[in-house]
Amino acid sequence: MAQIFRTTVRSFATTSSRQNAIKTVTVIGGGLMGSGIAQVAATTGHQVVMVDQTDDILGKSKASIQKSLQRVVKKKFAEDPKGGEQFVSDILGRITTQTDSNAAVANSDLVIEAIVENIDVKKKLFSSLDKAAPQHTIFTSNTSSLPIGDIAVSTQRQDRFGGLHFFNPVPMMKLLEVVRIPATSDETFNKLSDFGKAMKKTTVDCKDTPGFIVNRLLVPYTIEAMRMVERGDASFKDVDTAMKLGAGYPMGPFELSDYVGLDTMKFILDGWAEKYPENPLFQPSALLNKYVAEGKLGAKSGEGFYNYKKK
Ligand SMILES: C[C@H](O)CC(=O)SCCNC(=O)CCNC(=O)[C@H](O)C(C)(C)COP(=O)(O)OP(=O)(O)OC[C@H]1O[C@@H](n2cnc3c(N)ncnc32)[C@H](O)[C@@H]1OP(=O)(O)O
Numbered sequence: 080m081a082q083i084f085r086t087t088v089r090s091f092a093t094t095s096s097r098q099n100a101i102k103t104v105t106v107i108g109g110g111l112m113g114s115g116i117a118q119v120a121a122t123t124g125h126q127v128v129m130v131d132q133t134d135d136i137l138g139k140s141k142a143s144i145q146k147s148l149q150r151v152v153k154k155k156f157a158e159d160p161k162g163g164e165q166f167v168s169d170i171l172g173r174i175t176t177q178t179d180s181n182a183a184v185a186n187s188d189l190v191i192e193a194i195v196e197n198i199d200v201k202k203k204l205f206s207s208l209d210k211a212a213p214q215h216t217i218f219t220s221n222t223s224s225l226p227i228g229d230i231a232v233s234t235q236r237q238d239r240f241g242g243l244h245f246f247n248p249v250p251m252m253k254l255l256e257v258v259r260i261p262a263t264s265d266e267t268f269n270k271l272s273d274f275g276k277a278m279k280k281t282t283v284d285c286k287d288t289p290g291f292i293v294n295r296l297l298v299p300y301t302i303e304a305m306r307m308v309e310r311g312d313a314s315f316k317d318v319d320t321a322m323k324l325g326a327g328y329p330m331g332p333f334e335l336s337d338y339v340g341l342d343t344m345k346f347i348l349d350g351w352a353e354k355y356p357e358n359p360l361f362q363p364s365a366l367l368n369k370y371v372a373e374g375k376l377g378a379k380s381g382e383g384f385y386n387y388k389k390k
């Protein structure tokens with residue numbers, strides 16, 4: 080019994096000290112994903128530095144975090160408006176902003192990159208951060224579709240490099256994919272998994288394969304739905320209804336594509352088609368290409384498969 084207790088205490092101490100390993104986080108990119116990641120990291124007690132290209136963009140990022148926190152306050156502090164105000168101000172107080180990414184990593188335990196999905200831009204950023212960040216700082220990318228290993232080669236710290244793939248909307252989606260490349264050390268991987276749990280996410284272990292787990296299944300499924308419509312086998316609305324009511328998905332594949340962005344879906348698919356031309360699942364969709372060519376990119380552009388313009 081005493082032995083079990085000692086083992087339990089020791090394993091708790093190990094996990095707990097590992098959970099404390101990451102205290103300060105630099106989130107680079109304050110867009111849709113970066114602002115959500117910064118919000119959740121700060122909500123779970125981490126000190127966050129959020130970086131973007133201009134103060135104007137960072138102002139918008141902070142405003143979107145505030146708006147998202149208000150949705151939480153409305154539910155959690157319905158009877159306690161003062162408590163709600165304190166909750167928001169405590170979280171915002173843990174987020175500072177910076178436009179100089181090298182300066183932002185000076186005291187960072189972890190960097191989470193959430194900038195534009197472009198391999199050259201990501202490599203340039205990490206190559207520069209590698210010289211500016213302390214030795215112990217772990218680097219991660221939130222990329223949806225690029226190989227983590229192809230980004231990590233821009234640094235001299237591949238043992239301290241991995242992927243943290245969050246899902247949109249970050250405050251609501253409970254999953255975090257933790258991705259390792261062959262060079263990622265066990266210590267780094269454990270710290271990343273513990274950090275995910277400290278962020279109150281459920282983590283899954285992923286290898287550096289195209290789309291990791293979720294996008295590797297979600298993207299071909301969505302494209303197959305588009306092919307079904309291209310063949311005239313079903314309308315896109317019926318496909319959405321069928322997958323929501325028949326398979327229990329919160330959104331059908333066309334609603335989800337509009338939500339993610341049709342340009343993003345096309346970008347992911349085109350990248351994989353070029354890199355893995357032999358895989359039939361990654362072949363282009365004429366329907367998707369048509370919508371993107373017409374500038375119908377989904378909710379963000381006001382129209383995709385559905386219309387989002389206020390009448
Ligand atoms: C491409 C990338 O690499 C990978 C990806 O990200 S793929 C995309 C993954 N995401 C998905 O699959 C999303 C699927 N959709 C959903 O889970 C749900 O439709 C949704 C959570 C987005 C919205 O839920 P829905 O019930 O339709 O709408 P809504 O009523 O507005 O919101 C539900 C709750 O979420 C909360 N919420 C939604 N967005 C929020 C946000 N950004 N911040 C805080 N709270 C939020 C709302 O306040 C609401 O809370 P309540 O039910 O307690 O009042």
Ligand SMILES: NC(=O)c1ccc[n+]([C@@H]2O[C@H](COP(=O)([O-])OP(=O)(O)OC[C@H]3O[C@@H](n4cnc5c(N)ncnc54)[C@H](O)[C@@H]3O)[C@@H](O)[C@H]2O)c1
Binds near residue numbers: 110244
């Ligand atoms: N949108 C999604 O559903 C989703 C989900 C999971 C992962 N991702 C991935 O997350 C990353 C970001 O996606 P997003 O949807 O948040 O994009 P976004 O366009 O909303 O935000 C990107 C932000 O990065 C900033 N930025 C660009 N280059 C920069 C640089 N060099 N330094 C600092 N800031 C820079 C831009 O100004 C912008 O604010 C991408 O790699 C994407 O594949 C997206």
